[in-house]
Amino acid sequence: MLRITSLELAKKHLPFLLDLWHIPEVMRYADEFPGLRGWTKKDGPLTAWTKYCEKRAAFGKAYTQFILQLPDGKPVGESFFAPLPEGYKFGKWKKPPETLCLMGDIKLLRPYWGRGLGTEAIKQVVGWLFMNTFCSLLLVPPHRKNPAAERVYEKADFELVSETKLRRGHRLMSLSRERYQLDTLD
Numbered sequence: 001m002l003r004i005t006s007l008e009l010a011k012k013h014l015p016f017l018l019d020l021w022h023i024p025e026v027m028r029y030a031d032e033f034p035g036l037r038g039w040t041k042k043d044g045p046l047t048a049w050t051k052y053c054e055k056r057a058a059f060g061k062a063y064t065q066f067i068l069q070l071p072d073g074k075p076v077g078e079s080f081f082a083p084l085p086e087g088y089k090f091g092k093w094k095k096p097p098e099t100l101c102l103m104g105d106i107k108l109l110r111p112y113w114g115r116g117l118g119t120e121a122i123k124q125v126v127g128w129l130f131m132n133t134f135c136s137l138l139l140v141p142p143h144r145k146n147p148a149a150e151r152v153y154e155k156a157d158f159e160l161v162s163e164t165k166l167r168r169g170h171r172l173m174s175l176s177r178e179r180y181q182l183d184t185l186d
């Protein structure tokens with residue numbers, strides 16, 4: 001039985017999500033991705049929902065906010081992925097033109113760290129994204145002082161992007177559709 005499930009954001013989840021982004025230990029090395037997302041924790045739940053729906057209508061499933069919940073329905077985390085714009089750069093890495101690349105991350109409430117739940121959830125999110133979008137590449141930016149995040153992405157088969165240096169302390173990791181498909185064949 002799954003110990004954690006990822007589901008698409010519903011309006012009722014917004015208070016949980018906005019509260020999560022106010023917890024300093026969760027956000028210490030993590031980001032809200034305000035640029036890609038188009039809204040932030042400063043927006044109230046209603047504005048956030050309206051903006052989310054607008055972006056979702058524009059980008060479809062390539063722009064998805066997931067809520068991570070326990071089997072009893074308790075929300076304990078989130079994951080968000082959205083398309084990188086044309087011309088996007090991360091250090092020396094440049095988004096390949098005309099290719100759908102999604103960037104995002106995962107966050108859990110502190111009491112749920114260290115039990116394998118982050119790995120289980122990001123694997124579900126990755127599988128969902130490759131199944132439900134035409135993306136070629138997924139990207140995540142773990143901070144160099146956040147080895148748990150880097151390890152979780154590594155366990156989900158992301159690899160460090162070699163051509164790039166740190167950007168404001170963050171490394172870039174990627175997982176291509178090809179690599180994902182090869183790994184799922186194993």
Ligand SMILES: CC(C)(COP(=O)(O)OP(=O)(O)OC[C@H]1O[C@@H](n2cnc3c(N)ncnc32)[C@H](O)[C@@H]1OP(=O)(O)O)[C@@H](O)C(=O)NCCC(=O)NCCS
Nearest residue numbers: 030105107108113114115116117118119142147148149151
């Ligand atoms: C990142 C996060 C989602 C990880 O979730 P999690 O459920 O604790 O992760 P898991 O238990 O599945 O795996 C953690 C791995 O990191 C390893 N790890 C934890 N702390 C570590 C440290 N200080 N040094 C090295 N490895 C570490 C664990 O040993 C484990 O690897 P293993 O299975 O090979 O032993 C969680 O820590 C979190 O929500 N952090 C705050 C938000 C955040 O920073 N998100 C990432 C943004 S890029």
